Amino acid sequence: MSNGTGSAARAPSRSPGSGPAILPNDRQSAHHRLASGHNRRNRTKAEAPSMSAPIDPATSSQAPLVQAVNNALATVIDPELRRPITELGMVDSVQVSDDGKVTVAVLLTIAGCPLRDTITADARKALFAVPGVTAVDVELKVMDQAQRDALKEKLRGAGGQRRIPFNEPDSLTKVYAVASGKGGVGKSSVTVNLATALAAQGLRVGIVDADVYGFSVPALLGITQAPTQVDDMILPPVAYGVKVISIGMFVTGNQPVAWRGPMLHRALEQFLTDVYFGDLDALFLDLPPGTGDIAISVGQLLPKAEILVVTTPQAAAADVAERAGAIATQTGQKVAGVIENMSYLEMPDGARMELFGSGGGAVLTERLSATVGAEVPLLGQIPLDIQLREGGDSGVPIVLGRPEAAAAAALAGIAGQLAAKPRGLAGMKLGLQPH
Numbered sequence: 001m002s003n004g005t006g007s008a009a010r011a012p013s014r015s016p017g018s019g020p021a022i023l024p025n026d027r028q029s030a031h032h033r034l035a036s037g038h039n040r041r042n043r044t045k046a047e048a049p050s051m052s053a054p055i056d057p058a059t060s061s062q063a064p065l066v067q068a069v070n071n072a073l074a075t076v077i078d079p080e081l082r083r084p085i086t087e088l089g090m091v092d093s094v095q096v097s098d099d100g101k102v103t104v105a106v107l108l109t110i111a112g113c114p115l116r117d118t119i120t121a122d123a124r125k126a127l128f129a130v131p132g133v134t135a136v137d138v139e140l141k142v143m144d145q146a147q148r149d150a151l152k153e154k155l156r157g158a159g160g161q162r163r164i165p166f167n168e169p170d171s172l173t174k175v176y177a178v179a180s181g182k183g184g185v186g187k188s189s190v191t192v193n194l195a196t197a198l199a200a201q202g203l204r205v206g207i208v209d210a211d212v213y214g215f216s217v218p219a220l221l222g223i224t225q226a227p228t229q230v231d232d233m234i235l236p237p238v239a240y241g242v243k244v245i246s247i248g249m250f251v252t253g254n255q256p257v258a259w260r261g262p263m264l265h266r267a268l269e270q271f272l273t274d275v276y277f278g279d280l281d282a283l284f285l286d287l288p289p290g291t292g293d294i295a296i297s298v299g300q301l302l303p304k305a306e307i308l309v310v311t312t313p314q315a316a317a318a319d320v321a322e323r324a325g326a327i328a329t330q331t332g333q334k335v336a337g338v339i340e341n342m343s344y345l346e347m348p349d350g351a352r353m354e355l356f357g358s359g360g361g362a363v364l365t366e367r368l369s370a371t372v373g374a375e376v377p378l379l380g381q382i383p384l385d386i387q388l389r390e391g392g393d394s395g396v397p398i399v400l401g402r403p404e405a406a407a408a409a410a411l412a413g414i415a416g417q418l419a420a421k422p423r424g425l426a427g428m429k430l431g432l433q434p435h
């Protein structure tokens with residue numbers, strides 16, 4: 001089983017004068033340390049390079065090949081930023097010799113970029129696919145400060161200000177906070193399966209693992225790569241097309257997190273402001289179980305987030321889950337629906353054994369509908385399935401690894417309902433939800 005807390009590990013640290021710095025800055029992070037002398041060139045913004053690749057004029061006789069080479073480079077996608085390297089100002093220079101040899105200089109955001117090999121391999125593959133290219137030399141360089149500033153401005157918009165992009169009036173991202181009354185009901189498993197199912201449909205999806213005490217999302221997605229830090233901007237690792245950030249990527253080894261409310265709030269705020277998710281269709285937050293500090297912080301930091309409540313069919317579980325959902329009335333959020341997990345176990349003869357009783361999801365939707373004053377739908381019932389647990393252990397969500405399984409079909413059905421909701425209406429009081 002892969003471990004999402006391994007190589008990424010580092011302890012939270014303090015930065016002078018600004019209170020506790022929950023997440024690392026690049027001067028402190030050994031993994032992301034910048035090259036020495038990297039800032040030596042103090043270029044102004046006006047001198048910053050353009051985002052397109054300069055072509056060696058000496059190669060003008062090769063114009064069609066040069067064009068084809070540029071087109072090929074435009075198909076190379078930065079694995080973290082999910083945009084063409086040509087758009088990101090990462091192609092510093094391209095030279096095409098008369099005998100078809102291509103030399104391309106690629107600018108990495110930081111020295112020791114964990115994805116340097118992937119970028120090199122992708123660039124080589126794209127270039128070798130161009131007819132007429134006989135040899136490829138990919139030279140890796142590192143952006144200087146002006147180039148990084150230009151990149152950050154491109155990604156964050158003018159001024160590159162820190163803000164929570166999902167709260168902007170023009171944000172079309174649907175934000176779902178996945179909550180449960182108690183632990184172990186499958187909240188994280190549901191989160192990663194919904195997210196990867198939507199990503200598999202071509203949607204742009206992110207996950208914030210806000211389950212600070214029991215972070216498990218990196219392992220469930222097989223992520224061992226650390227986030228890359230570009231100054232104060234954090235680029236989240238991507239698994240199955242889903243951008244993921246987790247507190248587990250910032251703690252040492254498998255250490256427990258023993259933070260109190262204000263630190264948790266700051267960590268979550270930093271995730272939402274400093275992590276570059278880009279334009280997402282959907283963002284999932286995997287909350288800790290219960291109605292603790294993080295649930296309240298999510299209500300404050302992401303007022304437009306809708307709550308998805310995961311419960312088991314047990315009546316007692318529905319009681320505690322009701323409290324987790326009802327917090328929406330205090331935070332002014334909307335409850336998007338209830339997901340009943342571990343609903344039954346299908347026996348070899350097709351009979352259904354209801355190990356945890358039945359009816360908990362339906363009871364919960366009724367009670368929550370009454371509490372919040374709007375219909376809360378039961379989005380689906382997911383059976384118990386060993387393959388779901390195995391998929392979690394191996395880092396391959398069941399919706400991708402075993403799509404034919406009944407549990408995968410139930411999860412895909414729920415994802416389909418979320419995908420069918422019009423983009424950008426999250427948080428608006430619509431009254432009845434179609435389902």
Ligand SMILES: Nc1ncnc2c1ncn2[C@@H]1O[C@H](COP(=O)(O)OP(=O)(O)OP(=O)(O)O)[C@@H](O)[C@H]1O
Pocket residue numbers: 180182183184185186187188189190211214216288289341342382383384385386388389390392393407
């Ligand atoms: N439908 C299911 N069938 C079989 N196993 C399941 C199912 N749902 C969850 N599990 C397993 O139950 C365990 C708990 O699931 P998970 O970690 O997703 O729950 P959680 O509610 O997020 O827990 P926590 O409160 O610790 O964050 C895991 O081992 C998971 O693989």
